[in-house]
Amino acid sequence: MPPFVLAIVDQLRRRGLPIGVDDCDALRRALAAGFGWTSGAALTELCVMLWAKTEAEADMVRAAFARVDAPQWTLAVPAQPAPAPVEATGDAPPMEQAPAPPAVDAAPAPPPVAAPGRGLPAAPPGTGRADTTLVMTPQYPLTEREIVQVWRGLRRPTRHGPPVELDVDETLRRSARLGLPVPPVLVPARRNTTRLLLLVDRQGSMAPFHRYVEHVEQAVRRAGRLSALTVVYFHNTAGAADPGLLHAVPDPFDPAIDAVLPALAPLRDGTLYRDPALTSPVPLREVLDAVTATTGAAVISDAGAARGTLSPARLLDTAALGKALRAAAGAVAWLNPVPAAGWRRSTAEQVARHLPMFPLTRAGMYQAVDVLRGRPFPVARPL
Structure with missing residues (x-):
């Protein structure tokens, strides 16, 4: 096997694509059978067919070939011989050939000349060749395969x-x-009877995490072993709780709302959206009424940690939503794209006192799946 292929395998393993001995042996047998020798691009596509299972993994394999200094070659295709002229038989009269038209020497058209103008100089003409050293493949903290492996553990077989x-x-x-x-x-x-309700925060402070959250959402959809998956979106909060409860907090300088939690009613009147652009509203009450006892609710939001803000009103609204989800769903887990160290002195730190909150990492998602499966997780002040 060419030595640069081993460097590519090492890169793919570091990126989370588990290329094993069987995969390398499949490539060796394919090369021995004559595949992948016509050009460097043919070898790349051969590895894509053997190793990649999704479009994201195919882009990862192509990007690994672009990073490695692999030789590029193209085998010349032998020219096809021209067909022999057919001899005329004696029965058919010879056909007269029409005289060829006289050649006309047409003067080539002059190249177009750009009119002189003011402003920025024109960009130099391109060479028509793609720069293979530039890898335009998105690289996320977790691969799709790793995320799928985590969420396939969300099972309740009956x-x-x-x-x-x-x-x-x-x-x-x-x-x-x-x-x-x-x-x-x-x-x-x-059969797996687990249902999942996924609530995703959009826009605002979540804008830098949109691509990664969409990547996680698509991987959860492709896990394919849930009885039902419902994805809805919101912005900051799904609705507003009674703001008068904030006046009942004993210490206005204490961010905790433990004193008013018994009087806080579950949030039922709010608005969610069926699309990430937040253009197709759906009542929160309608979503909650469709939740069954076998449904787990997962929320993906920074809860104000991205900007480091602490909003008592947002904390109150989030706690009311958490109460509604706990009353309707079997379990609730919160996934935060901001690392745990960034939750301090923000609304997220207070939300984590009432709901199980984990970072949007591999270990954090494993913990969230355990909570959604029914494993208890201690919090300071449960809702």
Whole structure:
């Protein structure tokens, strides 16, 4: 195998693409069969077909080839011989050839000359060749495969539907009890009944994280093992709670709202959106009414941590939304794209006292999935 391919494999492994011995052996056998030798681009596409499973992984493989100083070659295609002229038979009269028109020496048209103008000088003409050293592939903290592996753990298998699977233990138990051969005992197949409600904060301080959050959202959609997935969007908060409760806080300089939590009603009147552009509104009450006991709710928002702001009104609205989600869904988890060190002295630090909040990393998503599966997570003041 060419040595530069090993450097490419090392790059892909560092980027999270698990290229193993079987993948390298598949490339070796494909090269031995004659594939990928016509040009450098053909070798690149061969590796894409063998190693990539998604478009993002295909771009990752092409980017790795662009980074490595790999030789570029193109095998010349042999020219096809011209067909032999067909000889005329004696039965058919010879065809007279029309005289060729006289050649006219047409003077070439003069090249266009740009009119002199003022302002910035014109850009130099391009060479028509792409700069392969520039890698325009987005690189996120987590690959799609890593995110899919995390969210596939969100499972709650239950048996329902027609009996299609053999229950070996029950079949043997009946046969031993009766002392005779018995028909096989069939049971329904296990199916994942978990539903996920994903609430994504958009615009404002979340704008720098849009691409990464969209990447995570698409990976969750492609995990493909959930019974149902509902994605809705909001901006900062989904609605407003009773602002008069802020006047009942004993210490106005204390950001905690523990004293008014018993009087805080769950938020039911609010607005969510079905599209990331926030142009297709849907009532919050309608979304909550569709939530079942097997539904887990995950919120992706910075909760004011991106700007380091502490807003008592936003904290009150978020706590009211958290109460509504806890009353409707089985479990609630919060994923914050800002690292945990950036939550201090912001609304996010106070929200984390009431709801399980984790950073939007691999370890944080594993913890969030555990919470959504029903594992308890201690918080300072549960809602």
